[in-house]
Amino acid sequence: MNVDVLLGLQWGDEGKGKIVDVLTPNYSVIARFQGGPNAGHTLEFEGNKHVLHTIPSGIFRKDAINVIGNGVVIDPIVFATELQKLEPYNINLSERLKISKKAHLILPTHRLIDAATEQAKEDKKIGSTLKGIGPAYMDKTGRNGLRIGDLFLPTFVQKYSDLKDKHLRILAHFPDFNFNLQEMEQPWFEKIELLKSLPCIDSEHYLNKLLKQGSKILAEGAQGTMLDVDFGTYPFVTSSNTVTAGTCTGLGIPPTSIKKVIGIFKAYCTRVGSGPFPTELNDETGERMRKEGKEFGATTGRPRRCGWLDLVQLKYAIMVNGVTELYMMKADVLSVFDEIQLCEAYEVNGKRVSDFPYDVHSLKANPIYTKLPGWKVDLTGLQSYEQIPEALKNYVEYLEQQLEVPIRLVSVGPDRAQTLFK
Ligand code: GDP
Ligand code: IMO
Ligand code: MG
Secondary structure, eight states: OEEEEEEESSSSOSSHHHHHHHHGGGOSEEEEOSBOTTOOEEEEETTEEEEESSSOTTTTSTTOEEEEOTTBEEOHHHHHHHHHHHGGGOOOHHHHEEEETTSEEOOHHHHHHHHHHHHHTGGGOOOOOSSSHHHHHHHHHTTOOOBGGGGGSTTHHHHHHHHHHHHHHHHTTOTTOOOOHHHHHHHHHHHHHHHHTSOEEOHHHHHHHHHHTTOEEEEEOOSOGGGOTTTSSTTSSOSSOOSTHHHHHHHOOOGGGEEEEEEEEESSEEEOSSSOOTTBOOSHHHHHHHHHTTOBOTTTOOBOEEEOEEHHHHHHHHHHHTOOEEEEEOGGGGGGOSEEEEEEEEEETTEEEOSOOTTTTTSOOEEEEEEEEOOOSOOTTOOSGGGSOHHHHHHHHHHHHHHOSOEEEEEOSSBTTOEEEO
16 A cells, blocks of 8 residues: 655664554554664563664564565674574564565675774774675675675675675775684674575565555664765765665665655754764763763664754755654653753854755854753653643644644653653
């Protein structure tokens, strides 16, 4: 019938994992369309916390099929570790998890190249998660990559060896970078067998057939719009298209099948890794947000940079994604503040700028803030949207006015149950 898309509007970690898990009962299929083990999607229910990297966040719900689309890059080792953590849940993986034959593989040498190039960048580091994402996508677009379907070819080992040799020639340019490839290769080849034991399919055919039969699909984004390789704060971005358009190329579904585009954002902003962040707070307030929001990376454990909500950035993300509804996350984290600030424009060279600029990294964009009263109420036990305090209602209405898109959900805690639909 149709595809709904759920994606992050900021710099990742908006709470996509939690919301996909909440929404899964409404869909037959949950499909990841880009990214890979750089993602860390957290779900909480029944007192347990789960972090997924490659596996879609619908995996804990009984009836949904989870598809890893062609746009994803897979590291067999990370994938195997994720599967192992699912073992206690007795999920019938051969029925509930399917992998596109066109998804690309992350080789051990991709991880090495990621690490070697980051190390060589010294103070210009992107802050990559070092999972081999950039080098794997480079080989994909450079037409050298290995795909899941290749695992079943008699020529696979030869193909692997050819690509590895190419990578070793690249690594020879980094004489200060030491590594032990053999140690990495052995588990990689072991875990490949596990990958091969799961259904590896022509996922574009599979998904389109389901659409024809009337099934509903939820496309799960990874990272966030400001990390998109085209529209993010380049070069401090990831190597895939994280925006709505990425759903079509990453799953093989037509643009006309997309119905809702759900844009998810935190009530403030965070970023992990380097790169521009106009509303970043390097002060006590930023520290308070990090502490209250437990803002530490789900994949790398790094502290996340924190700042006030940036409407210039958010409007830009809504525009490039064609967002039809908004979900606001982590409203509970702001309960400690007397006053909430919102960036409505930037001041650049004495001029007011309201369109997100091309070169936000090289110019000094000073945020122009407006202030709204805080709500100072613990929200974490609320059961329905009607119960939210007046000041939060005003905050939501103010944002809807500014962003011109309805906010349909407010999240007030990490658990499945702490979700207020409007
Ligand atoms: P994702 O990458 O977009 O799936 O987000 P992450 O899982 O990396 O980061 C979001 C973090 O916030 C996780 O630790 C979630 O458990 C947590 N979280 C999600 N929603 C809420 C919320 O409404 N309130 C609070 N306090 N935490 C939340
Ligand atoms: P989820 O799906 C937050 C950031 C990294 C780095 C840059 C490039 O959990 O929201 P990469 O490893 O892709 O080469 O890193 O992108 N980054 C993320 N930040 N959440 C993510 O995913 C991220 N995936 C990559 O920190 O700055
Ligand atoms: Mg994350």
